[in-house]
Amino acid sequence: MKQNATMIAGILLPLLIMSVVNIAAGPNPDVVINRMNVNAELFENSSVRVTIIAEIIVSNEYNGTVESIAFPVLPIGLAMENPRKGVQSFKAIAGNITVDKVKTKSYNDVILVKFLDGLRPGDVRNVSFSFVLKPSTALVKLGGDRYRFAYRLYMPNATVDYNKSTMKALLPYGAGVTKISSDGIVEMDALSERLTAVWRCFGPPRGSGWDFILEFKVLGGTSPVSPSPPAETTSIPNVTPQGGGTFPLLELVTFVVVSNAITGALAFLLYRRAVKRKVPVIEGWQASQEEEFLLTEEVVAQYREVLEKLDKDERSIVDILLDKNGKVEQKDLPELTGFSKSKVSRILKRLDSLGVVRRTSVGKTKIVELSPVLMEIFRERGEI
Incomplete structure (x- = not known):
């Protein structure tokens, strides 16, 4: 034996x-x-x-x-x-x-x-x-x-x-x-x-x-x-x-x-609480695919607090992203906002550090995307 x-x-x-x-x-x-x-x-x-x-x-x-x-x-x-x-x-x-x-x-x-x-x-x-x-x-x-x-x-x-x-x-x-x-x-x-x-x-x-x-x-x-x-x-x-x-x-x-x-039951419960959303597809951008994330009450509260403290310039860019279904090319933002390129860059840097947006590059094109968590929050509030 x-x-x-x-x-x-x-x-x-x-x-x-x-x-x-x-x-x-x-x-x-x-x-x-x-x-x-x-x-x-x-x-x-x-x-x-x-x-x-x-x-x-x-x-x-x-x-x-x-x-x-x-x-x-x-x-x-x-x-x-x-x-x-x-x-x-x-x-x-x-x-x-x-x-x-x-x-x-x-x-x-x-x-x-x-x-x-x-x-x-x-x-x-x-x-x-x-x-x-x-x-x-x-x-x-x-x-x-x-x-x-x-x-x-x-x-x-x-x-x-x-x-x-x-x-x-x-x-x-x-x-x-x-x-x-x-x-x-x-x-x-x-x-x-x-x-x-x-x-x-x-x-x-x-x-x-x-x-x-x-x-x-x-x-x-x-x-x-x-x-x-x-x-x-x-x-x-x-x-x-x-x-x-x-x-x-x-x-x-x-x-x-x-x-x-040990964690099987916990994982199953968390999975059931996960909120699934589909990211609008942008051709050539590998991040454009279905994604799941956990949307807890604590996370929602944190993001809402951040939104309430945005100044009018920062909020204007968030509103533009909402109008564009969550994504926009960075080069289009100066014309859409009336801000200079340098001002747009400063605001995006600030929003990125807060987790409100994320920036990525597709070749020479820079893409700005609203946080998927914020997108879901705005959907719950009926704003998109």
Whole structure:
């Protein structure tokens, strides 16, 4: 009996490894994060809420289905130095996904984004999710009112177009920047009236990721916001795979099998809540296809709040996009709005950073598209 069990294990393990090698063998050139916006909100209790918005493209040459993408957060070594560090909570926001936290031999915390329907060759998917880092994981209080934010964004197991990716850190109210790492700039966030540190275009990664460092001092004793982030999805217990190998080939094998059974019911419930919409087709634009995303009450509330704070120029462009069924060529906007090209570019940059629009290129043509979530909200309100 023992010999038979050993033989079966010897047969099944290689097959199991082969079943996940396409998504777990490190950055895959055929699975591309075309652009990624990483937004970190810093709180005075030294916790950090990170929201990641990513556009994922699967090459037509890809063989198979992409079931998940792993985003490493905390190496095992750092967790051993300070067991209090790590991911406190997490949640899926949009993109027909579920989000789990997994522990591997190389990383103590990995956020695993799982696609409910899988991604196939030629698919384009926009996803967003968030997680909260425990106090002192990435933000440390140096003494008095001084803080140091040191965040390392580890490379996921997909190819990242870092030239189109952006990192933003929203500081607490009353904070003033005293030091910022190279290529970072400081801007004022008009919505919240808080300083924001921005790194546009990551640049080539150093080792396994990108580093963003910032020091600031909080002035004054009052803040109109909570000193800590609101509660998100409660973390599930870590699932530790058994076996050797390096992240993420062998370490995710056991997790993928066990997690599918554990989260099956949750995935089904989330899938039933997903809202399906069809994007109007623009010839030659690969993102013009049917797409599913989760439209929760929280997401709707966030977008409505953003809309209410748009100025009249920003709102005029949103109204034009609504009239054009959600898409327009950027070169047409100066004539449609009466604004100069430079003013249109500034407004679009602002709307893009808020998640109201997204911009892409088809050859030499630049396309501006209204957020699919906003499109659905306007449909519910009967405005389109």
